[in-house]
Amino acid sequence: MDTEELLETLQVADLSYYQANAYVTLLELGSASATEVAQASDVPDARIYDVLRDLDNFGYVELYEQETFQARATDPEAIVSGLTERASQFESAASEITERYERPTVDTQTVSIVKRFDTVVEAARTFVREAEIQVHATLTPDQFDALRSDLTDARDRGVTVNVTILSRDGDETLEDTDYEDAVSVAHHLSQPAPFVLTSDLRRTAFAPNPSAIEDYGLILRNRSFTYVFFWHFLLFMWLPTPVAYEGETAAPKRYADIRQFLLENRDRIRAAEPLSVEIEGRETDSDRSVTLSGKVVDAEEVSNDKGDDDSTPVVMALTGTASIIVDDGDKRWTVGGWGATYEDVEAYRICVTDAAVASEPEPAE
Numbered sequence: 001m002d003t004e005e006l007l008e009t010l011q012v013a014d015l016s017y018y019q020a021n022a023y024v025t026l027l028e029l030g031s032a033s034a035t036e037v038a039q040a041s042d043v044p045d046a047r048i049y050d051v052l053r054d055l056d057n058f059g060y061v062e063l064y065e066q067e068t069f070q071a072r073a074t075d076p077e078a079i080v081s082g083l084t085e086r087a088s089q090f091e092s093a094a095s096e097i098t099e100r101y102e103r104p105t106v107d108t109q110t111v112s113i114v115k116r117f118d119t120v121v122e123a124a125r126t127f128v129r130e131a132e133i134q135v136h137a138t139l140t141p142d143q144f145d146a147l148r149s150d151l152t153d154a155r156d157r158g159v160t161v162n163v164t165i166l167s168r169d170g171d172e173t174l175e176d177t178d179y180e181d182a183v184s185v186a187h188h189l190s191q192p193a194p195f196v197l198t199s200d201l202r203r204t205a206f207a208p209n210p211s212a213i214e215d216y217g218l219i220l221r222n223r224s225f226t227y228v229f230f231w232h233f234l235l236f237m238w239l240p241t242p243v244a245y246e247g248e249t250a251a252p253k254r255y256a257d258i259r260q261f262l263l264e265n266r267d268r269i270r271a272a273e274p275l276s277v278e279i280e281g282r283e284t285d286s287d288r289s290v291t292l293s294g295k296v297v298d299a300e301e302v303s304n305d306k307g308d309d310d311s312t313p314v315v316m317a318l319t320g321t322a323s324i325i326v327d328d329g330d331k332r333w334t335v336g337g338w339g340a341t342y343e344d345v346e347a348y349r350i351c352v353t354d355a356a357v358a359s360e361p362e363p364a365e
């Protein structure tokens with residue numbers, strides 16, 4: 001390391017340029033008067049006394065023979081030890097910065113693990129109040145009753161509310177009047193299952209079923225994680241279960257997931273008259289927000305299954321690619337769902353703007 005590099009390093013170690021310069025000069029001279037140090041260094045005569053006093057206070061030099069203001073460098077062992085320790089800290093900090101940068105983002109704003117089920121329910125209530133597009137939930141009759149008022153408010157805002165009611169032997173059967181105004185469609189499942197509520201494919205409240213050993217709950221504000229819970233609901237709690245109630249569908253109907261949109265509108269997309277939609281999302285090449293309106297003129301095969309008859313199980317329609325082509329009158333846009341890369345647009349919200357509304361798919365075979 002040459003002198004310039006040593007001076008720069010000492011400045012990183014919190015010495016000023018003049019202090020570093022005077023100290024390196026004293027290392028070379030061994031001992032000298034203040035005047036001699038000033039002459040051999042870049043420190044101005046007017047500053048040399050203050051600079052040497054500071055170095056003496058820091059422990060870098062020792063002042064003696066005060067009348068002539070003689071100075072000498074102290075034993076460097078303590079200084080070297082301090083610099084070595086700081087170098088180790090810098091190295092550790094560099095490694096920690098790299099590790100934290102590469103670590104997946106999981107913080108209290110994204111994921112919370114809680115012990116009390118009441119906390120999960122309160123989060124679910126908040127998520128229902130924040131919903132703008134759709135809510136999916138697996139609830140016992142008591143849990144449904146606890147959330148019913150908030151679900152009703154969500155329906156009043158035009159939110160699609162799909163609920164699977166869990167019941168056990170001896171539970172009182174809910175009537176249509178219980179579901180009215182609070183639910184778009186309700187299915188029924190006669191076995192225990194986790195408490196799951198997703199909102200707009202962005203928020204999730206989850207707790208294990210009562211027979212689970214673990215006593216915990218998850219509160220998520222994360223689109224990627226919520227997508228997993230949404231598909232668990234759709235594949236295991238929704239499509240295979242029978243319809244218990246179906247209310248009047250609000251128009252226009254809105255979707256947060258393109259596969260669910262394709263699943264519920266397969267027949268209408270195949271019809272002679274194109275389906276009208278409004279898409280809100282982001283352009284995949286520029287990452288800018290975009291809203292477009294137009295006709296669905298084509299769609300990728302919803303299923304990888306080659307069969308295209310009514311015997312194909314509905315669950316199979318959820319596999320494979322899922323995208324649509326929307327003609328806005330000036331341009332044809334390819335629109336994909338969550339994580340879209342090759343399409344023009346990743347859809348966050350799909351709104352069916354036709355006067356006719358989609359019907360629910362039949363339960364899976």
